[in-house]
Amino acid sequence: MxxxxxxxxxxxxxxxxxxxxxxxxxxxxxxxxxxxxxxxxxxxxxxxxxxxxxxxxxxxxxxxxxxxxxxxxxxxxxxxxxxxxxxxxxxxxxxxxxxxxxxxxxxxxxxxxxxxxxxxxxxxxxxxxxxxxxxxxxxxxxxxxxxxxxxxxxxxxxRALYHASAQYVGAFLTTLLRESAFLWRALGVSERDALAALVPLAVGTLRSAEAVGPVGALAGPLARGDAPTVERHLAALPEAHLDLYRALSLRALELARERGLQDDVAARLFALLESP
Ligand SMILES: NC(=O)c1ccc[n+]([C@@H]2O[C@H](COP(=O)([O-])OP(=O)(O)OC[C@H]3O[C@@H](n4cnc5c(N)ncnc54)[C@H](OP(=O)(O)O)[C@@H]3O)[C@@H](O)[C@H]2O)c1
Missing domain, CATH: 3.40.50.720 (NAD(P)-binding Rossmann-like Domain)
Incomplete structure (x- = not known):
């Protein structure tokens, strides 16, 4: 029926x-x-x-x-x-x-x-x-x-654990987009124009993670072990954004280590991100 x-x-x-x-x-x-x-x-x-x-x-x-x-x-x-x-x-x-x-x-x-x-x-x-x-x-x-x-x-x-896990790629992804677009205000770019540039980056990142997994898809200075660039980021970011940047970078550093980042390079980045 x-x-x-x-x-x-x-x-x-x-x-x-x-x-x-x-x-x-x-x-x-x-x-x-x-x-x-x-x-x-x-x-x-x-x-x-x-x-x-x-x-x-x-x-x-x-x-x-x-x-x-x-x-x-x-x-x-x-x-x-x-x-x-x-x-x-x-x-x-x-x-x-x-x-x-x-x-x-x-x-x-x-x-x-x-x-x-x-x-x-x-x-x-x-x-x-x-x-x-x-x-x-x-x-x-x-x-x-x-x-x-x-x-x-x-x-x-x-259910609660399952639902909490979904937050990371649902509400938190949206929050990260907002966080990123907000920083473009200092460049004189509207949120709308910033999103037009950032959403394709987000979609490309997701496609890449879908194809090769999150560890394989990790890109950027942490994946490369590029401490001077991370130092420049920390110096440029407004105070209110530093905690989140540091916390996410420390998580990303774990992925970078899984990708084979050398211990001494990882330790230097870790110290940089941990220091207030
Ligand atoms: N939003 C999502 O992305 C999403 C995704 C997956 C699952 N869900 C789940 O789907 C369900 C509905 O969520 P939604 O996003 O559709 O929420 P929503 O757009 O906020 O709508 C919720 C509805 O609940 C009604 N409501 C609230 N309190 C009520 C009460 N005390 N008595 C009777 N009606 C009440 C409201 O009625 P009135 O408008 O008539 O006041 C409103 O229409 C939730 O269980 C949610 O967890 C949501």
């Missing part, structure tokens, strides 16, 4: 998944959102229970802090599959659904959600991390592949 899909929460994730599945012909039946926000072409119902009454597979796509209370405020039955999309939450937040006989699962798209059209492009090739019993996982895996994603199953009980 084709599942009737519904959403509690019409934020970035609910809206994007609903539109994506609708575009590939899935039966996205209904959605509810606290503020009455609509997802185009999807029937917006006045109460969360209305969505459960109309649907079989219900995605609880509200903010993480509201997943448990939202799922607990409705009446589930054994024909439902309750799914959350939070990377850091275990399945126990859907305990109310499970107790009422519903199946429970999670589907976490390992991607940054921007506007729906952009995200539906970047979801192609993205990993969708799935937790749940085999039958639910098989359905969610099909839904992930509908959007061009590939499914990934992780052992239960490590």
């Amino acid at each position: 084709t599942p009737r899909i519904g959403f509690l929460g019409a934020g970035r994730v609910g809206t994007t998944l609903a539109l994506g599945w609708r575009r590939v012909g899935r039966d996205v039946r209904a959605a509810w959102s606290r503020s009455g926000r609509k997802i185009s072409d999807v029937e917006c119902l006045p109460a969360p229970q209305d969505v459960l009454d109309a649907c079989d597979v219900v995605f609880v796509t509200v903010a993480d802090a509201a997943v448990e209370s939202t799922a607990s405020a409705v009446t589930w039955s054994d024909r439902h599959l309750a799914v959350h999309c939070a990377g850091a939450l275990d399945l126990d937040v859907l305990e109310a659904a499970r107790r009422a006989g519903a199946k429970v699962a999670s589907l976490h798209p390992l991607q940054t959600f921007a506007d729906p059209d952009t995200t539906l492009t970047t979801l192609r090739g993205a990993a969708f991390t799935i937790e749940g019993d085999d039958e639910s996982a098989a359905l969610l895996s099909t839904l992930a592949s509908d959007l061009g994603g590939r499914s990934l199953r992780l052992p239960a009980g490590h």
